[in-house]
Amino acid sequence: MKGKKIMSSLIAVLMLSGVLTACSSKNNETSTSPATTGTPETTTNTGGVDTSKEANLVYYLWGSEGVRNKEILAEINKKLKADLNATLEVKYIDWPDIATKYPLLFASGEKFDMSHASPGAPVSYFTLASEDALVDITEMLDTVAPKLKAEIPASVWENTKYKGKIYGVPSLYSEYTPAGYAYRSDLLKKYGMEKITSIDDLVKYMDNVVANESFPPMNGKAEDAANMFRMLVDTTDMWLNAPGISLNELNLVTKSPEDYKTVFHPAYTQEFEDWAVKMREWADKGYWSKDVLSATLGSKDNFRAANSAGYLTHAQDWIGQYGADLLAQPDSDPYFFTFAEANKKIKRKMGVDNSTVISTNSSNPERALMVIEKFMTDESYYNLIQYGMEGVQYVMEDGVKKNPPGFDEKKDGGGFAAWSLRNDKFVVPSDTENPVRNTLFAEWDKVAIDDPYNGFSFDPANVTTEIAAISNVNSQLGIQLMLGKTSKAPKEAVADYRNQLKKAGIDKVIAEVQKQLAEFVPVN
Numbered sequence: 001m002k003g004k005k006i007m008s009s010l011i012a013v014l015m016l017s018g019v020l021t022a023c024s025s026k027n028n029e030t031s032t033s034p035a036t037t038g039t040p041e042t043t044t045n046t047g048g049v050d051t052s053k054e055a056n057l058v059y060y061l062w063g064s065e066g067v068r069n070k071e072i073l074a075e076i077n078k079k080l081k082a083d084l085n086a087t088l089e090v091k092y093i094d095w096p097d098i099a100t101k102y103p104l105l106f107a108s109g110e111k112f113d114m115s116h117a118s119p120g121a122p123v124s125y126f127t128l129a130s131e132d133a134l135v136d137i138t139e140m141l142d143t144v145a146p147k148l149k150a151e152i153p154a155s156v157w158e159n160t161k162y163k164g165k166i167y168g169v170p171s172l173y174s175e176y177t178p179a180g181y182a183y184r185s186d187l188l189k190k191y192g193m194e195k196i197t198s199i200d201d202l203v204k205y206m207d208n209v210v211a212n213e214s215f216p217p218m219n220g221k222a223e224d225a226a227n228m229f230r231m232l233v234d235t236t237d238m239w240l241n242a243p244g245i246s247l248n249e250l251n252l253v254t255k256s257p258e259d260y261k262t263v264f265h266p267a268y269t270q271e272f273e274d275w276a277v278k279m280r281e282w283a284d285k286g287y288w289s290k291d292v293l294s295a296t297l298g299s300k301d302n303f304r305a306a307n308s309a310g311y312l313t314h315a316q317d318w319i320g321q322y323g324a325d326l327l328a329q330p331d332s333d334p335y336f337f338t339f340a341e342a343n344k345k346i347k348r349k350m351g352v353d354n355s356t357v358i359s360t361n362s363s364n365p366e367r368a369l370m371v372i373e374k375f376m377t378d379e380s381y382y383n384l385i386q387y388g389m390e391g392v393q394y395v396m397e398d399g400v401k402k403n404p405p406g407f408d409e410k411k412d413g414g415g416f417a418a419w420s421l422r423n424d425k426f427v428v429p430s431d432t433e434n435p436v437r438n439t440l441f442a443e444w445d446k447v448a449i450d451d452p453y454n455g456f457s458f459d460p461a462n463v464t465t466e467i468a469a470i471s472n473v474n475s476q477l478g479i480q481l482m483l484g485k486t487s488k489a490p491k492e493a494v495a496d497y498r499n500q501l502k503k504a505g506i507d508k509v510i511a512e513v514q515k516q517l518a519e520f521v522p523v524n
Helices: 002-013 067-085 093-106 125-130 140-144 146-151 154-159 185-190 198-211 224-235 270-285 300-304 315-328 365-377 378-388 437-447 459-480 490-504 506-517
Strands: 056-061 086-093 114-117 169-172 179-183 310-314 335-338 355-359 395-397 400-402
Touching: 056 315, 067 086, 086 365, 114 365, 140 146, 140 310, 140 315, 140 365, 146 365, 154 169, 154 198, 154 335, 169 365, 169 459, 179 185, 179 224, 179 270, 185 198, 198 270, 198 355, 224 270, 224 310, 270 459, 300 310, 300 315, 300 355, 310 315, 315 335, 315 437, 335 459, 355 365, 365 378, 459 506, 490 506
Parallel strands: 056 086, 056 114
Antiparallel strands: 114 355, 169 355, 179 310, 179 335, 395 400
């Protein structure tokens, strides 16, 4: 049974620590066009699907429910009822619960229809496909959603395939999400600096903050440990993240995009030991608070409260949160130090990185695919799910989306984290996002590399016990190392970390990853 098969992945996942990075923004804005009315079809649609019986579909999304989400959804359902004789119920997995509740969604056997999926989710898209958790939509696309199939380029569909079959609908949104540090340009200028483009520049900026301000450079919490590890990986040679251990932890890496089948753990390198020493130095200098391991407020919140000189995140989040940052700190004009940029390791996002999938427990997979087609190919549906109700959540002025006059987020706010349904041709600029987005992405387009592991599905069945043990080591000593908070001196702590990883079974996990990679060929 599918539920039993996927438990092999779940055992390891439930031990994970850290915070998901697929998305940092807690509330996507939503907007809608006026809903249409009409009489639902009572026979069949052009694809031959019988729509005479109403279908009530359950759609799981990440994030919390917006204040006026029910009203937005009511407008969506008016249209769906008229066009497809279907209605949609949205259920939410809140951000702190994703690492545990998302895997349980598939392992429990719960009946639902659609959800978000990604190779980087707590359970990978490719793992879900391999364990029969997702509907094979390869042939269904031709008969049920031909417009959707034509909308998405063949090369993008190719990247969603597992063993030659399509199990999800990929996003058509152009974006890059490399990790980095968002920092205040007003302080940068105050210190006589131009830009942060290296670790040395970052140190200079943070030294100035410590010497001149009443707040630290990075005033966050334990989750920042994962980003400190990302900084190590992204700024070291041509290291790239490798599969086997969740990217929310201190994960495996490979030496280069070309040598992607040679996998190792950074802990056993001199670079890692040197980094652990540096993290202790940074902690001792006061680059973050002394109580970082027990703190409850993140660095972005502290940044907006003028209690931090920057925050760790990914590029798309910095771009999307730019307006909110400026609203909170009007003089800050945040810039972004992209860790992977100097070494030319910015990875191109593939459509499969954000996909919408249909559960094999769905009672109406054809109708679910038809709904996905509406959201991605019909602008009126797209506006509703992505932006909200026009005049309530947004207005359009000269081709730019803005909040309506008198808009109050606490009363009028609403939105769905439906980024998997995005389509570039319907995207409109927002006055809240950083205008540098298009020019920055155009520059990255010229140098971006493909993820060599695109299409690879690691099966953890043979090493679930080891992965769980490694996750436990990472959630304790690994986090402490990355934040300079070990009880022992850094080099001694690294030695302990290496020993604990050995005992947990790191060698067995690496051998299993390499074994499974032996015959793998990237789909890029």
